[in-house]
Amino acid sequence: MIKSKIEEIIVKALGEIGVIDYPVRIDLTPEDRKGDFTFNCFPLARILKKNPQIISSELLTKLQREELFEELESVQGYLNITVKRKELFSEVIEDILSKGLNYGTSSMYNGMSAMVEYSSPNTNKPQHLGHIRNNVLGMALSNVLENAGYTVIRTNLINDRGIHICKSMLAYKKWGENKKPDIKGDHFVGQYYVLFEKKYDEEYREWQELNPDLNISKEEFFKISTLGQEAQRLLQLWEEGDKETMVLWSKMNKWVIDGFMETYEKLGCRFDKIYLESDTYKSGKKIVQDALLKGYVYKEKDGAIKIDLSELGHKVLLRSDGTSVYMTQDIGTTVLKHEDYKTDLQFFVVGDEQNFHFRLLFTILEILDYKWAKGCHHYSYGMINLPEGKMKSREGTVVDADDLINELQKMVIYIMSKRNISGGIDAKALKLAVGAIKFMILKINPTSTMIFNPGEAISFEGDTGPYLNYVYVRCEHILNKADIKNFDGIDYSKSVTSEEIALVKHLACFPGLCLSVAADYNLSSIASYLLSLAKKFHKFYHLHDVLHQDDSALKLFRLAIVRCVRDTINKGLKLLSIDVVEEM
């Protein structure tokens, strides 16, 4: 790999002027300046207490003997390096040609393991755009870690119990007439959840009219309302294992989960292990009781068990009646997950409204003396809003996951039907539509709140998934037409257009990028990288013909570049969990 080769050369040269253990990193030289790679000497200036320009010049002298370099220039504290064309091209191109889709894969974290818990839906309603962000981030994060050498366990902790489930169960019991789903199961059950909320609203309004002088919020009203009490009674029955309730519960849960699986199939979500909260929700209790014996937690006079988190306050772990709270369950499942797989890292892909909760959880685990707790990581991501504001189920502005996929798929089919695409249009359109949605989400920094614009989503122009896929299609088409068998004996002195140089230099950065993302988890930097690569390729494509070359050596050289671009684009998209189509 050319970049690390150069970095090693600089490390060696720095050693000769007495600098050791310095994390040398080179960047691409800005396009309006001469050079391929740049070493910035300013940070060193502080360490050496020397003018950066002097350091840069000294370094230049040391590096001049290197065969690899064509030219060196020291400008204002920056050392700009121009690599010999032949070396630059052959190093990068042959590396990619030999590795193909393994380009960027590394063994850096071999021997390490990570669990990624993502999706984790509630089984009372279908998934929406927010869940898609979660699913897509979870998939991509897993891929990136795996690609860097981690053994990855993908898990889904399905929240299949609790008061929200009982709401849809109750509505179904009362008004469902024992119907079977005539639509996708999660949507079917979701209708009853919505129905419950509607009826509950009505009850609340009526009550307000009868009691105009009492000011009780809708949430507080739940405890005294008929529907609220019935739902709570159902929860009790469930916890007691009441047969009729259990039968209804498993029936409805199956409908929902079957529906989820269909959506997961379309999105490409897969899990090595699915945890059900109905199995795990009790598991924290014993841990807290043991912790009491060890003195990590303490008992209040009323019997409640609490933990002292110093500046974070005190947190209840068992209620005075001995039952668990949400935190207790999370402690239990986290320990369980670790006992099951003993991974070095545990990622929780969960929205940023739970930042504080996870801060508490990890602090508690450390106090309970779990050594692996420092490997726990809340992969926090921001909400998705609409141009008009937040999605609100009450106002029907929630963007449903299945609807969105279907709509985009139809749109793509419409475009394709006008373009003479052969066979399997539905499947291709689905891939493109899902890819478009995924990329739209992944190009944005996971931590930031993002705004989803439906109009932009269907445009398929500019910085989009299809834009990247189009690079693949163009490359694939050229390579098919050329029908090239092998790339032996490329003449690297053939062509030196600025577009080719820019492409190759950019390609050279991919392995380093993969590693940095595996360390800082910023998936959107992969998206930026791919967009930049795609842009460079499309420009190259327009300015330089590949196939119609009399000079066969030039043709082979360009075909090699095309192939490298194709594989790198494909690989980058794979990391983002996006499948390419070969024709569009």
Place this chain on the structure above:
RNA sequence: GCGCUCAUAGCUCAAUGGAUAGAGCAACGGACUUCUAAUCCGUAGGUUAGAGGUUCGAGUCCUCUUGGGCGCGCCA
């Protein structure tokens, strides 16, 4: 009230403390007899919310102000 977080072009977003803050969309003007125009080229668009500070250098770090978002249960 306390804590966390965010504010960059009309809109949506980029920019490990590093060279002149970049893309896409929208607007306007160009390029298909060609390896697929879901593409490309060009024009225009900025006091990086405001005020101080740190330093060789700040959109990025610190303080304050203004304005958003989220959180702070023996809820989940």
